[in-house]
Amino acid sequence: MRDFATATPAASFEEAALAELPLLYRTARRMTRNDSDAEDLVGSALLQAAKAWDRFDGRFARAWLIQILRNVHLGELRRLRSRPQETSDLLVEPGDEGFWQEVNWRLASAQVLAELDHLPEEFRLAVALVDVEEMDHSEAAAALGVPEATLRTRLFRGRKKLRAKLAQLI
Structure with a gap:
């Protein structure tokens, strides 16, 4: 496992994020059950992780990134529950929802x-x-x-x- 604590801050964040990106996306997809929302969730989580990278101790980057992903998701769920739901929010747009991925x-x-x-x-x-x-x-x-x-x-x-x-x- 790579020791991210000894690498330069910007380079090590980029390395950690890129190394765990597939896992983050799959986990986000399981959380949101939607490809588009999963992409948004990963983007928001990586933004939060980049801001907090200086506080990361260098161990368990995968777990740290997933925990941030989970916290961002929970925050979004709380935010959605606290606002009134608009009619447009109830409309579901058709999409393949990963159909071609599942075919494989x-x-x-x-x-x-x-x-x-x-x-x-x-x-x-x-x-x-x-x-x-x-x-x-x-x-x-x-x-x-x-x-x-x-x-x-x-x-x-x-x-x-x-x-x-x-x-x-x-």
């Missing part, structure tokens, strides 16, 4: 990911970070801002719900 997956993988997207967020993110993104428990817990025991509980419950959903399809 095997049918079984696509079905698992589709069912994963239906899980409540706390379970969805835990399962996605550990099982899909292959993060270790300590790093995923840090990214979600929860103790490892909480992460393990969410993993257990999320996997159980996912198994039950998939069993209904078979």
Whole structure:
């Protein structure tokens, strides 16, 4: 793992952001369930991360960036809940929603990911970070801002719900 604490600040932020960009996008996509919103979320999170880079201790860049992504997402959800919903907000624009990306997956993988997207967020993110993104428990817990025991509980419950959903399809 690269030690970002010893690199120059601007270069190390750029390196960390670029290295984790695919993960950030996939995680944002799981949070928002929408490609366009995921792109906006990643952009906002990277802007926040760039502003806070001087306070980063150089360890666990992946977890630090995901935690910022999560915090920006939660802030946006709070902001949306606090304002009255306009009629135009209720209109859904058609889009491919990653259709062509999903075509490349095997049918079984696509079905698992589709069912994963239906899980409540706390379970969805835990399962996605550990099982899909292959993060270790300590790093995923840090990214979600929860103790490892909480992460393990969410993993257990999320996997159980996912198994039950998939069993209904078979």
